[in-house]
């Protein structure tokens with residue numbers, strides 16, 4: 001334990017200075033930071049293995065029937081432990097900049113059509129860099145990045161949280177077009193949400209604000225929808 005902490009301390013001491021001195025130059029000292037981090041990751045994996053019995057992994061090896069296909073931004077501040085403590089086998093994750101269907105459509109189709117998720121959840125988040133970029137001039141960025149921003153349709157210059165919400169609603173609208181029949185038949189629920197760690201929506205920092213259910217954006221109506229769905233599900237014996 002002490003050895004590990006010492007190694008981290010040394011890595012921090014040796015490389016913190018140049019990193020802070022040259023903010024923006026991410027290459028200085030990165031490999032050493034990365035070596036320290038990969039060791040941390042391996043230790044965390046060992047702890048994860050220790051915390052789970054063999055039945056847990058045997059069960060995973062059997063296959064997956066994820067209840068939800070989740071499309072979130074790649075942002076490092078957004079993770080599933082905020083919304084599901086045991087996501088293994090349950091959340092089919094698709095991540096990209098701006099939590100989009102257009103730039104990862106095959107992955108989303110795989111989750112819904114082939115793994116049979118009955119919940120398709122799009123999660124945007126406060127302070128989204130992709131939304132910020134898409135709402136401004138991104139013409140000097142790399143071509144592949146530009147391509148992934150071109151499919152974000154928001155009003156230029158609007159507040160970040162407004163762009164985030166518009167983008168989430170756009171994703172739900174696109175998905176509703178793709179899976180109109182499944183939604184109509186009650187086989188699929190499409191939900192748009194904003195994970196708001198900056199409390200831009202004034203509902204509390206860290207709240208997952210559901211803003212769209214199958215195209216319904218009226219908060220009062222949305223609040224009643226999960227209860228109705230649970231009731232309907234019960235009636236069909238699920």
Ligand SMILES: [Zn+2]
Nearest residue numbers: 073075128129
């Ligand atoms: Zn983002």
